[in-house]
Amino acid sequence: MFQAIAKSIFGSSNDRYVRSLGKIVNQINALEDQIAAFSDEELQAQTDKFRTQLQEGRTLDAILPEAFATVREASKRVLGMRHFDVQMIGGIVLHRGEIAEMKTGEGKTLVATLATYLNAIEGKGVHVVTVNDYLARRDAEWMGQLYRWLGLTVGVIVPNLSEHQRREAYAADITYGTNNEFGFDYLRDNMKHERRQMVHRPFNYAIVDEVDSILIDEARTPLIISGPTEDKTDLYVSIDEIVKSIDESYYDADEKTKNITWTEDGIEKVEQLLAEAGLLETDNLYDVENTQVVHHLDQALKANIMFKRDIDYIVKDGKVVIIDEFTGRMMDGRRWSNGLHQAVEAKEGVKIEPENQTMASITFQNYFRMYPKLSGMTGTAATEAAEFWDIYKMNVVEIPTNVPVQRIDEEDEFYKNTQDKFKAIAKAIKEKNEIGQPVLVGTVSIEKSELLAQFLEAEGVEHSVLNARFHEMEARIVAQAGRLGAVTIATNMAGRGTDIQLGGNVEFRIEDELGEMEDGPEKDAAIEKIREEVAAEKARVLEAGGLFVLGTERHESRRIDNQLRGRSGRQGDPGLSRFYLCLEDDLLRIFGPDTLFARMMNSNLEDGEAIGSRWLSKAIETAQKKVEARNYDVRKQVVEYDDVMNDQRKVIYEQRAEIMDSERVDDVVVDMRHDTVNTLVAEACPAGSYPEQWNVEGLKERVTEVLGIAPSIDDWMQEDTLEPEIIEERIRTEVDEIMERKMAQNDPSIWRQVEKSILLERLDFHWKEHLATLDALRQVVFLRAYAQKQPINEYKQEAFGLFETMLHKLREDITSILLKSELRLTQPPQETLPDLPDFLTGHVDPLTGLENSDDRDGSAARAALFGALAGSPRAAAGPGGAAGENPYAGMDISRNAPCPCGSGNKYKHCHGAAS
Structure with missing residues (x-):
């Protein structure tokens, strides 16, 4: 009771925190008139001025007010948009490494420019992470106008870029891209054999758009790079x-x-x-x-x-x-x-494609925790605030809307079965359609979208179905969903990234209707006409009640429901939302209350009749909380298991980086050789044992097998004072002499390169095998629970032992190869390093095998891998590549771009394979 009274008087802790940021906003606003008086040249010179101040010891926090004021003024001049005060608060929250929860339509894309610009001034790189390629391209181009005007460089990471293009994009001050592209590039970097092949820079700062979708929903499944078996x-x-x-x-x-x-x-x-x-x-x-x-x-x-x-x-x-x-x-x-x-x-x-073997993997949790500073923005994060703090140490801050929300959220309506529910939905949509009120319908599956479409066709209601085939097409359909009488059916609205503007979207209409018209008075007149039509249509939509959001059932997560609701009522517009439920919905059927609830519904409801009550809505929310808690446990479990692997991953990747950066690795090779000899002797001659207990025959076999030598161990055994240490020293001396002779016969620089290449190649091979073993262990370790053992603790112990075994095998393998190999140079070493094969990239739950990502087709990757295994570059070529001459030679075609011949393969796997 006391807490409720205190909250009503002083506000929540979130309210107090937001109010405290108002002081900084006042400082920014105080600078507005002064900076508005700058000429374009003076405003653009601010970036160099800030960089100088940072070099002289000032902090980012110290220059924040003036930097934010500079971005606001530049945005007015370049984009024609002025940041609201609440957007300034959002920018401060992002800069502080927190999550800004801002309602749909509040301009999160523009908010990100504030923290992005401020942190990019340092020149260490800022990554802006989006949920799909379309949004990455769109935001990089749209907001890139502002950054470039202020003197910063902008890159974008999308599929089918060459390694050189990726390096350039990561070298920019600001880099846009999807979570999958950033993560896969990190994994691929740690499979390369030269530092100059790597594309990533050291991690600095990332802003994650739709942070709940990326860091919560998609975080159940790790990123995996694999090859076929x-x-x-x-x-x-x-x-x-x-x-x-x-x-x-x-x-x-x-x-x-x-x-x-x-x-x-x-x-x-x-x-x-x-x-x-x-x-x-x-x-x-x-x-x-x-x-x-x-x-x-x-x-x-x-x-x-x-x-x-x-x-x-x-x-x-x-x-x-x-x-x-x-x-x-x-x-x-x-x-x-x-x-x-x-x-x-x-x-x-x-057709059944072959299975794949894991080459490298990482969870989103462990990938994003590598950034020293991480922030995010979304319309729905508060329900997962505890998880954001537990996993990422990120605080969620609810930012107030610029204009109070006018949307009315009605109680849910409950029906006995799906048939009754969909009849009622079709009837409600028809009623709204007749008065011109636009309707956005949210479904949970494509099947439900198609079912509803049939009901609407029977009612004679025209509608659009968001078919989710192309992100750009999605954006266009969503952008026009607020037009008079529009009915749009969409499967989940998470991460669409486009506002629904009442009356329609002016920019999309201009692009669609006037895209091919040449600039001039005639086009200007046509644009003005479209603006007037949109304004008139918006007035009619407002009169009809704004956008009506209709949910066909509740989603497992309250956030997805809130995202759907949030599409209505942007920037103070009126709106309405309502959900229609029935006993046959998956959420109620699987997770709902017991049979008492079902009996009550069936006995009291007539066919076609609906009821609505706070008690039923509360029961639904309880079911959703159950699912959210279960999903959190799944994600937490994935993190716990990956944390074990992450410690090992860091060791391996740091070792690889150290090898790549070293001019020579002979000291590492010598240590491995000596450790291998010591291990072989220790296995056969345990410490504290007597000579007659030693496994001399086993030692001779292992020494010959691994080291390729046959020392006189039988003669040594005749000595009275023989100790295991003496055997170790004699074998070490013998193999060291062999290696010295081998190095003397070859060019030292070439031999050093050989050692380096073998080290990296065998390290990668054994790490890949280790990952496969850990995958198998993770799938069976849960059975230990039947023996009253904690599976995660068992996994940690087993994984540690397996890692030690892997390192032992690695040392033995490298020692054996170098001692037995003979170096023959048949051709000069290549100046240009080959690209990595296009390994298959996946985003897979290690416990269930469920997939959760959006990436491109892997057919060319399989062709490349099989071709590489066959040892023939021609074997990896596509249909066009086998034709002989390359008709596209001399054209500026990226090696990773689709081949112009239309085969569907990448250029480097098709006609480009011959060049």
């Missing part, structure tokens, strides 16, 4: 046929976790079917020899029962394409891991 098509098809013949009484399905377990009768049944198909190595299904079959059997069952076509994926052009559960977008080229995608391909009868 052997083809097992027949196995997938055979197991799929067996699973399809199994009755549902043989397994138990849990929709909450998307897990399925076999019953005892089920195990007997599949054992019998697998044995008949000749797929079992032994009679017992769970013998270690049948591990692979059991794994694929479980994945096939999951694919057939838990993964629904047109909800989790669609089949397009003979390929299984994943649907992003958060945005509803198709994710061309993305694949589930651990054989799950292959199981779905077998289920649908399409």
Whole structure:
């Protein structure tokens, strides 16, 4: 009670913090008239002035008021937009490494220019992270006008850039790009063999747009770079046929976790079917020899029962394409891991692509925690404030709106079944459509969008369906969703990045209708006419009540619901929002209250009748909180496991960087050689043991196998004072002499390069194998819980031991290769370093195999990898590359751009392979 009274008098802690920032805003406003009097040249000279001040010891906080005032004035002149005071508060919050929660339409894109400019002055680089390539390009071009005018450089990272273009983009003062592109570039950098091949600079500062979507929703799944393994098509098809013949009484399905377990009768049944198909190595299904079959059997069952076509994926052009559960977008080229995608391909009868092996991986949590300063902005972050603080140590600050929100949020309406609900939705949309009120309908899946479209067609209501095929097309549809009588159906509204302006978007209309018209009086008149039409249409839409947002069901996360609602009521416009629910909705069916709730609804509701109450809305919110808590636990678990790997990743990547930066690595090689000798002797001659207990024969075999020498150990054993240390010293001396002779026969500079190359190549090989082992460990360590053991603690202990084993194998491997190898130069070393193969990039949940990212098709990558394995650059070429001469030679075509011949492959894998 006392807290509520104190809050009503003094405001919340958030309110008090925001008020405290008003003092800085007053300082910025006090400078406005002075800076407005500057000429363009004087205003542009401010950047050099600030840089000088920083070099003289002033801090960014000290120059913040004048820098923000400079950006505000430059924005007025270049973009025709003036920052509001609340936007200044948002800019301060971003600069302080916090999250600015700002409602939709409050101008977050413009807010980011303040903190971006201030931090970019230092020249250390600022990364602005967006949710898709379209927004990265758009914001880099749009806000880039302002930055370039003020003397800063701007780069953008999108797919299909060459390594040189990426390096240039990262070298800019400000770099725009998606979370996936930044993360994959970091992983690829740590697979390169020369420092000059790397594209990233040291991490400095990042601003994450739609921070909740990137750091919360997508953070459940790590980024993974992988390469293909052997083809097992027949196995997938055979197991799929067996699973399809199994009755549902043989397994138990849990929709909450998307897990399925076999019953005892089920195990007997599949054992019998697998044995008949000749797929079992032994009679017992769970013998270690049948591990692979059991794994694929479980994945096939999951694919057939838990993964629904047109909800989790669609089949397009003979390929299984994943649907992003958060945005509803198709994710061309993305694949589930651990054989799950292959199981779905077998289920649908399409071509089965080979599985992939992990080459490098990192979670978004550990990637973004490498930035010394990290901030973000979104319309919905408060519900996840605890997680942002726990994982990223980022505070969420709710920024007040520039104009009070006028939107009315009505109570949810509940119906008995989906049919009744969709009839009511279609009727409500028709009523609004008849009075000209625009309607934005949010659905949770493509299937529901198509179902609703059928109901609207029956009612004769014209509508647009946001098909999520191209981000730019999305932006255009969303931008015009506020026009008079518009009805737009969209699958989730997270990360669309475009405001819905009542009456329509002037810029998009000008571009669409007048794009090909030449500049001149005629075009100016046409533009003015469009502006007048939009203004008149906006007045009519306002009169009709503004944008009506209609949710067809509640999402698992309250944030997604709030994002949908937030599309209405921008900048003080009137608006309305309402959600329609029924007992058959997934959220209520899986996570809702018990059967008492369902009985009450069924017994008291007539067909087609709706009820609404605060109690029911509260029950829905409780269900959402349950799901959010479960998802948080999943993300937390992913972080805990990746933290173990992250410590090892840092060691490996630091070691790689040290090797790349070193002129010579002979001291590292010598240490590895001596450690290997010591280990071999210690294994055969344990400390404190007697000579008669030593495994002399085993030592001779291992020394010959690893070091390629045959020392006189039998003769040494005749000595009375022989100790393990003496054996170590004699073997070390012998192998050191061999290496000295070998180095004397070769050019020292070439030999140093050979050592360096072998070190990096074998380090990468053993790290890749270690990652595969850790993946397998992570999938089975949960069984330790049955023995009353903590799986994460077991994982830490096992992972540490595996890492030690990997380092031991690495030392032994490098020592063996260098001692046994003979250097023959058949051609001069290349001056230009080859590009890395286009490894497959994925964003995959390590526990479930679920995919969650948006990247490009991996067909060219597979061709490149198979070609590289075949040892022939021609084998990696596409259809055009095998034709002989290159008709595009001499043209300025990026090696990673699509080939002009239309093959669909990259230029370097097609006609460019010949050049």
